[in-house]
Amino acid sequence: EPEVTQTPSHQVTQMGQEVILRCVPISNHLYFYWYRQILGQKVEFLVSFYNNEISEKSEIFDDQFSVERPDGSNFTLKIRSTKLEDSAMYFCASSEEGAEGNTIYFGEGSWLTVV
Amino acid sequence: AQSVTQPDIHITVSEGASLELRCNYSYGATPYLFWYVQSPGQGLQLLLKYFSGDTLVQGIKGFEAEFKRSQSSFNLRKPSVHWSDAAEYFCAVAATNAGKSTFGDGTTLTVKP
Incomplete structure (x- = not known):
């Protein structure tokens, strides 16, 4: 069964560093999303992406966050300057x-x- | 705005007993409703979904859920729980096709031997 794959599975970074999280969505899918879940809390919507642009974003998705589909298969989330609360x-x-x-x-x- | 409430933070049932996890949603029109399961350190697996039609939907692993518009509820049920069902269960609602899903806080299920 097709699946969404993500890398890395775990990353430790210092505060202030840039992080890029990578995803390969299911091949025939056209809508892409990022959600996050702080430990012990609910799953929160960050952003949705369609037709090479952001279709919706939450208040969490501020200027420190960006998404990109650099090629036909990958979908990335970049956090420009990480904060402790981004864990x-x-x-x-x-x-x-x-x-x-x-x-x-x-x-x-x-x-x-x-x- | 859509929202989801899962009133039970933690439920414990004995193996073999029946299970019902509650979910209430808030949305003006007919929502798209989902139940996901998450094992510790794992991703979210879709158990079942409701779009329209028959209000009783069947999912994987023997789960079912019933949409009750009058009660704004979408409760998840299983007639006989197995130890492997111990996990976190999330109810989610989406307002539009391919729109964002809003999740509830989750219910942690513990299964006693």
Whole structure:
């Protein structure tokens, strides 16, 4: 079964450093998302991306965050200058267009620890 | 704005017993509803979803959920719980096709032997 893959699975970074989290969505999907989950808390929406542009973003997704689809397969989340409170599990997700477009398939997550 | 409430933070059931996890949503129109399961350190696995039609939906691993518009609820059920069902369960709602999903706080399920 096709799946969303994410790398790295775990990254430790120093506060102030830039981090790039990478995702390979399911190949025929056209909508891409990033969510995050702070330890012990709920899953929170960050951003959705369609047709090479951001379609929606939350208040969490401030100027420190950016997303990019640099080629036909990857979808990245960049945090420009990490803060301690950015420590969380980051989930990439994707969905098809059309009637199945609201079924979101999640990756295994990238655990980011900022020290 | 859409929102989801999962009233039970933690539920403990005995193996073989029945299970019901509650979910209430807030949204003006007919929502798209989902249940996900998350094992420790793992990603989110979709158990089942409701778009329209039959209000009782079947999912994987023997789970089912019933959409009740009058109660704004989408409770998850399983007739007989297995030890491997111990996990965190999240209810989610989306307002539009391919729109963002809003998650509840989750319910942690513990299964007693």
